[in-house]
Amino acid sequence: MAQAPIRFGIMGCAEIARKVSRAITLAPNATLAAVASRSAEKAEKFASANNFPLNAKIYGSYESLLDDPDIDAVYVPLPTSLHLKWAVLAAQKKKHVLLEKPVALNVAEFDKIVEACEANGVQLMDGTMWIHHPRTAKMREFVNDVERFGSLKSVHACFSFAAADDFLKNDIRVKPDLDAHGALGDAGWYGIRAILWAADYEMPKAVTALREPVLNDAGVILSCGASLCWEDGKVATFYCSFLSNLTTDITAIGTKGTLHLHDFIIPFKENEATFRTSTKVGFNELVTGWIPLPSEHIVTTDLPQEARMVMEFAGLVGNIKANGARPEKKWPTISRKTQLILDAVKASIKKGFEPIGIAN
Amino acid sequence: MAQAPIRFGIMGCAEIARKVSRAITLAPNATLAAVASRSAEKAEKFASANNFPLNAKIYGSYESLLDDPDIDAVYVPLPTSLHLKWAVLAAQKKKHVLLEKPVALNVAEFDKIVEACEANGVQLMDGTMWIHHPRTAKMREFVNDVERFGSLKSVHACFSFAAADDFLKNDIRVKPDLDAHGALGDAGWYGIRAILWAADYEMPKAVTALREPVLNDAGVILSCGASLCWEDGKVATFYCSFLSNLTTDITAIGTKGTLHLHDFIIPFKENEATFRTSTKVGFNELVTGWIPLPSEHIVTTDLPQEARMVMEFAGLVGNIKANGARPEKKWPTISRKTQLILDAVKASIKKGFEPIGIAN
Secondary structure, eight states: OOOOOEEEEEESOOHHHHHHHHHHHHSTTEEEEEEEOSSHHHHHHHHHHTTOOTTOEEESSHHHHHTOTTOOEEEEOSOGGGHHHHHHHHHHTTOEEEEOSSOOSSHHHHHHHHHHHHHTTOOEEEOOOGGGSHHHHHHHHHHTOTTTTOSEEEEEEEEEEEOOHHHHHHOGGGOTTSSTTHHIIIIIHHHHHHHHHHTTTOOOSEEEEOSOOEEOTTSOEEEEEEEEEOTTSOEEEEEEESEEEEEEEEEEEESSEEEEESBSSSOSSSSEEEEEEEESOEEOTTSSSEESOOEEEEEEOSSOHHHHHHHHHHHHHHHHHHHOOOOOSHHHHHHHHHHHHHHHHHHHHHTTSOOEEOOO | OOOOOEEEEEESOOHHHHHHHHHHHHSTTEEEEEEEOSSHHHHHHHHHHTTOOTTOEEESSHHHHHTOTTOOEEEEOSOGGGHHHHHHHHHHTTOEEEEOSSOOSSHHHHHHHHHHHHHTTOOEEEOOOGGGSHHHHHHHHHHTOTTTTOSEEEEEEEEEEEOOHHHHHHOGGGOTTTSTTHHIIIIIHHHHHHHHHHTTTOOOSEEEEOSOOEEOTTSOEEEEEEEEEOTTSOEEEEEEESEEEEEEEEEEEESSEEEEESBSSSOSSSSEEEEEEEESOEEOTTSSSEESOOEEEEEEOSSOHHHHHHHHHHHHHHHHHHHOOOOOSHHHHHHHHHHHHHHHHHHHHHTTSOOEEOOO
16 A cells, blocks of 8 residues: 655745645645644635645644644744754654755754754755756766766856845845845855765865855845865865846866756756756867767656655655654755855854865 | 958967968958978978968078068967067067967066067957957847846856876976966966956956965966955956866856856857856746746857957058057957966965955
């Protein structure tokens, strides 16, 4: 008999929760079971606007959702400053935790979340969706291919978007007491993750923030960048910003190959995504053209990346529930690495752009 | 009556001189009049292999070419360390100078070349070809468009190629006494120029080399990067390398638009070139796709970019010859700016990656 779908509770009615609620609906092994907000009315509205099943429960507090024994897992899109409290409490209530990024205010906080999840045998995964797109698996094949890509030498990643005036004044992502990391947490998180992904999660030896980050009056980062370097000589840079046109790029260059894509976070289209590669390219003899030309690869997907994320997470939860499996450590491990680099960028800015060593 | 074509002398038989000789042949206002090498035999061979007219002169020394009154202009592809001597002597002999990049060992040397050219009323231009492609003019329209691009916030540029073992051992570009700038001069020159181009040649306030450049045993740069920042908060990074797969990118991000291209130095194909732009793009309401999608622009050209460079240069020379016009200062000015940033990157590496202020 097929396993019963994993029952999700949504903790908070953030914008992004709409997309993840749809993803839970789309994922074959997951179902929307409840939504909680600090106001039951708001939760009710959210449920009806987002196609929750009629039997889904509506809660006027996060605690009451966590006390519901018919909830297997929670999705936590709350402001970063609330992650520690609610993710730990969720774990203690034996709920598996799908946690929005950035995962915590710093690695020390995140470690407490990991500890709580481990102690209670629940799965922890962050909400970085693009990692779950089948395109990403295809790109991984390319980047890991000794013949087509060789060894990684350099990565550049970028995520910027032009936030509206209202966002720059009122969004939680520009408030020091809510999402204190600003553009670094919201946008830079993706650039850092892209770099780590390209490096197959090998940690750099040092991280140096680039000069002239832009901060708002409250000291929250609106735009910044950093460079990373590894023991073996590879290097990376990223740029993140709330102040410029939407751009989401990865360029990874190996000894033999290059990977390019311009829509790594959200593919241009939902059902198919492309990336471009070249291998051992050179100029022709008179240096008037390239041989061979780069190739474009198209990857189609039946389910959008966020539904695949939910499916992956629910699959792990199902395996724990049905077979007493141990939670998969891969996911909190890459969340932690991403957070560690994020912390280092902030530390480097604070220390006047000195390099911050990363312990191994 | 149409003006007689400008008569070019080629000083040295470098690989790149083959391409520029062809460009001179293609340009309607230029002609190959002579070639000089330290060996007349080598010059003779070069002339016959590169379709020189039968009446072209063959010289066994650079001096004798410079003494020929029937030569209007010289193309100088000699190693960087020889530019000062030969460009100055060419100017003194009233020859207009098309000078390969990097233009000099440092700005002080380049200033002597500029001085000699000004004193003798001859045109000076460096050999950066992509600036002359009609695509570049189209991209300039986009980047200068307040509605489509807004104001520039960030640029990333990259030029890397995987040099063969023989190049890494024997090429003049890895020899401290010949092309002492290594990958920074050969490849980084383009990244710096791309950044300056995107910034409409406004100089940054500071340049900071990125950590962990790769040097060879003789101390010549094989791979490095830098970050630049401007008074108004815009930032840029570039990466250059002899050690990774051929990659030539510009990403310029404005408040309202983004420009992408992956073949800025040499277009993938000779007769048409593309670039991609987006303006005021955003995610759709559920954040599952982009609105609108980026656009691809195709620019065709009857003459390759290097022939357009020659045509531009020969046009200026013709105007000086026929009408007593003053040499166009724009070209040496942007060469100097590029060299100044290049010098700053080297200085920053030398000073342990401290930022180097750029005087305005």
